[in-house]
Amino acid sequence: MTDPNDVAAASASSAPVLVAIDGPAGSGKSSVSKQVARRLDYGYLDTGAAYRALAWLALERGVDTADEQAVRGVADDFDYAISLDPGDYWVRVGVTDVTDAIREPRVTDAVSGVARVRPVRESVNRLFRVLVAESGRRGVVVEGRDITTVVAPDAPVRVLLTAAPEVRAARRSREITTQDAAAVADALHRRDAADSTVVDFLTAADGVSVVDSTDLDFERTVEAVIDVVTVSLGTPQTGAPDGR
Numbered sequence: 001m002t003d004p005n006d007v008a009a010a011s012a013s014s015a016p017v018l019v020a021i022d023g024p025a026g027s028g029k030s031s032v033s034k035q036v037a038r039r040l041d042y043g044y045l046d047t048g049a050a051y052r053a054l055a056w057l058a059l060e061r062g063v064d065t066a067d068e069q070a071v072r073g074v075a076d077d078f079d080y081a082i083s084l085d086p087g088d089y090w091v092r093v094g095v096t097d098v099t100d101a102i103r104e105p106r107v108t109d110a111v112s113g114v115a116r117v118r119p120v121r122e123s124v125n126r127l128f129r130v131l132v133a134e135s136g137r138r139g140v141v142v143e144g145r146d147i148t149t150v151v152a153p154d155a156p157v158r159v160l161l162t163a164a165p166e167v168r169a170a171r172r173s174r175e176i177t178t179q180d181a182a183a184v185a186d187a188l189h190r191r192d193a194a195d196s197t198v199v200d201f202l203t204a205a206d207g208v209s210v211v212d213s214t215d216l217d218f219e220r221t222v223e224a225v226i227d228v229v230t231v232s233l234g235t236p237q238t239g240a241p242d243g244r
């Protein structure tokens with residue numbers, strides 16, 4: 001895990017503009033954030049991938065994710081890397097590419113157990129801040145559950161991306177073809193319930209703008225988030241010409 005001393009060194013370098021996006025499972029955080037980052041020519045940081053990669057590593061090692069002490073042991077030896085390029089997304093643990101493996105249902109089922117361990121959260125949060133500070137980007141879209149409240153409460157742009165539970169479950173079940181829709185919906189609601197005991201990502205904190213995508217298609221959701229960025233930063237945001 002990252003040396004806390006790295007944080008001071010990292011924060012001394014020029015700080016990218018942060019767009020913080022939180023929300024429940026299936027609200028569109030990853031896909032919308034990635035597209036917003038492309039449009040603005042910003043970096044993109046998927047924070048959930050770190051918790052998923054840690055859960056993957058715990059499963060690889062046969063560690064019971066209900067055992068906090070054992071999970072902390074795995075986190076102490078977590079060689080993690082993630083791409084912040086929205087056009088080239090990958091996640092690695094050591095030399096292993098785990099980009100696809102961390103989306104497997106067995107990992108999804110285990111991830112909340114890992115995410116509820118406080119020292120693990122503190123440790124990955126330090127890592128996120130270093131990744132952003134060292135990104136070399138003029139801005140980074142960071143998405144997760146506690147970005148607007150814990151990881152980057154001072155971010156100039158803070159968004160809570162929501163959608164009705166049945167809409168989120170339907171979106172996720174269209175992606176997962178190895179499980180039936182009822183099982184996917186059940187797993188999603190159970191995970192939200194477990195996760196929301198640790199951080200509140202269902203109500204907007206003060207100063208956080210809500211984008212409800214229940215009745216918006218993907219494109220309109222991206223535009224709604226870019227509108228929040230424009231209003232929050234006070235200038236129209238122009239990104240890369242190939243950002244669309």
Ligand SMILES: Nc1ncnc2c1ncn2[C@@H]1O[C@H](COP(=O)(O)OP(=O)(O)O)[C@@H](O)[C@H]1O
Pocket residue numbers: 023024025026027028029030031032171172175213216217218219221
């Ligand atoms: N506004 C939207 N309308 C329809 N589908 C959407 C919308 N936003 C996201 N999606 C789709 O819903 C699915 C879940 O989105 P995802 O970005 O993985 O959500 P999250 O990261 O919040 O779990 C993806 O297949 C995505 O393409």
Ligand SMILES: Nc1ccn([C@@H]2O[C@H](COP(=O)(O)OP(=O)(O)O)[C@@H](O)[C@H]2O)c(=O)n1
Pocket residue numbers: 024025026027030047048049051052111112115143144145146147191195
């Ligand atoms: N900032 C974050 C991001 C994710 N997580 C945890 O990581 C898990 C996976 O996050 P994710 O963003 O990949 O989940 P999806 O909503 O994309 O399915 C969540 O279910 C939470 O347990 C968290 O606790 N805090």
